[in-house]
Amino acid sequence: MPVIDCHGHYGHLxxxxxxxxxxxxxxxxxxxxxxQVWLASAAALGGDLAGGNxxxxxxxxxHPNLLGYAVLNPLQLDLSLTEMQKYLPQRQFVGAxxxxxxxGHPPDSPQMRQLGTAxxxxxxxxxxxxRGFDDLEPFVRLAGxxxxxxxxxxxxxxxxxxxxxxxVRNFPNVFVECGGPCADxxxxxxxxxTVGPRRVVFGxxxxxxxxxxxxxxxxxAQVPAPIKDAILQRNVTRLLGR
Amino acid sequence: xxxxxxxTAFGYWANRDGNPSLESLxxxxxxxxxxxxxxxxxxxxxxxxxxxxQLTLEAGRQHPALLPVATLDPRYxxxxxxxxxxxxxSGFRVFALFPETQDWPLGVAQFTxxxxxxxxKARALMVEASxxxxxxxxxxGLGETDLPMVLMGTNLENLAEALCLARPDxxxxxxxxxxxSTDSVEMAVEQMGPDRLxxxxxxxxxxxxxxxxxxxxxxxxxxxxxxxFGGNLARLLDWSPPA
Numbered sequence: 001m002p003v004i005d006c007h008g009h010y011g012h013l014x015x016x017x018x019x020x021x022x023x024x025x026x027x028x029x030x031x032x033x034x035x036q037v038w039l040a041s042a043a044a045l046g047g048d049l050a051g052g053n054x055x056x057x058x059x060x061x062x063h064p065n066l067l068g069y070a071v072l073n074p075l076q077l078d079l080s081l082t083e084m085q086k087y088l089p090q091r092q093f094v095g096a097x098x099x100x101x102x103x104g105h106p107p108d109s110p111q112m113r114q115l116g117t118a119x120x121x122x123x124x125x126x127x128x129x130x131r132g133f134d135d136l137e138p139f140v141r142l143a144g145x146x147x148x149x150x151x152x153x154x155x156x157x158x159x160x161x162x163x164x165x166x167x168v169r170n171f172p173n174v175f176v177e178c179g180g181p182c183a184d185x186x187x188x189x190x191x192x193x194t195v196g197p198r199r200v201v202f203g204x205x206x207x208x209x210x211x212x213x214x215x216x217x218x219x220x221a222q223v224p225a226p227i228k229d230a231i232l233q234r235n236v237t238r239l240l241g242r
Numbered sequence: 243x244x245x246x247x248x249x250t251a252f253g254y255w256a257n258r259d260g261n262p263s264l265e266s267l268x269x270x271x272x273x274x275x276x277x278x279x280x281x282x283x284x285x286x287x288x289x290x291x292x293x294x295x296q297l298t299l300e301a302g303r304q305h306p307a308l309l310p311v312a313t314l315d316p317r318y319x320x321x322x323x324x325x326x327x328x329x330x331x332s333g334f335r336v337f338a339l340f341p342e343t344q345d346w347p348l349g350v351a352q353f354t355x356x357x358x359x360x361x362x363k364a365r366a367l368m369v370e371a372s373x374x375x376x377x378x379x380x381x382x383g384l385g386e387t388d389l390p391m392v393l394m395g396t397n398l399e400n401l402a403e404a405l406c407l408a409r410p411d412x413x414x415x416x417x418x419x420x421x422x423s424t425d426s427v428e429m430a431v432e433q434m435g436p437d438r439l440x441x442x443x444x445x446x447x448x449x450x451x452x453x454x455x456x457x458x459x460x461x462x463x464x465x466x467x468x469x470x471f472g473g474n475l476a477r478l479l480d481w482s483p484p485a
Binding site: 015017018028030031046164181183184185186187206207208209210213214215216217219220221 | 262368
């Protein structure tokens with residue numbers, strides 16, 4: 001079935017990976033039957049917030065199967081608030097992404113809270129990438145404080161997924177994305193068992209992680225087929241609040 | 243070409259719940275039509291290498307698809323020669339070291355002794371090297387020996403380093419269980435050629451299909467894919483299907 005990939009990157013990344021121009025992304029989509037990919041700008045994540053978000057917006061215009069995240073940075077709070085105002089009202093921007101560790105911020109820093117407050121206005125999800133175990137408690141505090149905001153936990157918390165899914169278990173506004181390079185068996189089944197079948201969504205992190213690598217996890221996961229289908233496509237509607 | 247799996251382990255993992263058992267590994271191999279694969283008991287990794295190696299040998303005797311890999315923990319081994327000799331006399335020809343899981347640096351004296359003692363006797367030394375710098379330290383430990391070294395766990399964080407080492411050095415092999423990024427297999431083939439890449443799944447601890455599909459759908463020649471999926475490991479270990 002066509003797959004919605006909630007987590008991809010656009011632009012040059014400082015790793016030995018395949019390129020992530022629009023044509024490369026669309027080629028990957030065709031190769032692995034991805035119906036839609038939600039992209040964040042690598043340049044924005046690397047610090048050029050305004051330039052990166054603008055480049056992404058220009059690149060995905062006219063490509064209805066590519067949606068964008070507005071990248072925010074707690075270190076650049078005023079600019080982030082401006083970027084939010086600029087992009088989140090646009091239909092083609094599905095939410096915001098923040099990598100608090102990139103700025104040395106815990107997920108519940110005062111600046112992150114200000115971003116959370118501003119985000120409430122837009123009713124769009126926030127994709128959050130944590131450093132690891134130490135970020136879990138602050139993240140959970142943030143999610144609890146902003147209970148009407150929907151959060152997407154990138155890579156299910158990474159290699160600390162076991163702790164991450166248990167930490168967010170009782171926060172229905174937190175979804176987990178099953179991608180990233182950690183292919184521990186059976187993180188998908190445990191995620192379903194812990195947070196429920198409606199809060200797990202498919203995301204790869206492409207090109208840092210290939211969609212086919214994550215599709216392999218779904219293929220081998222010990223969960224019923226209808227739940228796999230929900231992960232691959234249907235659960236994103238809940239993430240979007242529909 | 244038969245599908246061979248270069249990297250698996252069975253038994254309890256100290257840092258997580260669950261017990262990826264030998265039965266689970268064999269079932270995974272049956273499901274995915276793996277004809278044979280390298281494996282070892284995690285008892286050797288986490289508790290006692292001699293005991294673990296014994297369990298590995300026993301598993302290999304009962305299940306011919308399992309190609310036994312010996313392990314050694316330098317943390318309690320001032321002289322690696324006796325345990326290495328015992329393993330060689332038991333029939334082991336592949337050895338694996340886990341400095342990251344066991345938390346010891348590759349610069350320890352015992353490590354540099356091991357390739358020297360195994361050269362000419364073992365078919366390969368597999369070394370866990372997933373963090374940046376680890377592969378370089380591992381290869382440095384090879385010295386001037388002609389012992390083939392398989393770097394386990396190459397991933398996005400150290401792929402460039404691993405390829406830089408492997409490209410000019412015919413002793414160096416990369417196993418693929420943690421290659422996960424887009425085009426990583428294609429890049430590896432382009433940079434170091436297809437003859438020293440070994441498909442590894444990390445099963446049953448890791449989803450088999452993640453590593454398998456990455457190679458299966460890689461944009462490479464079919465002949466190269468066959469090499470990665472089994473031809474290279476068969477050649478390295480001098481393995482052939484049982485009659």
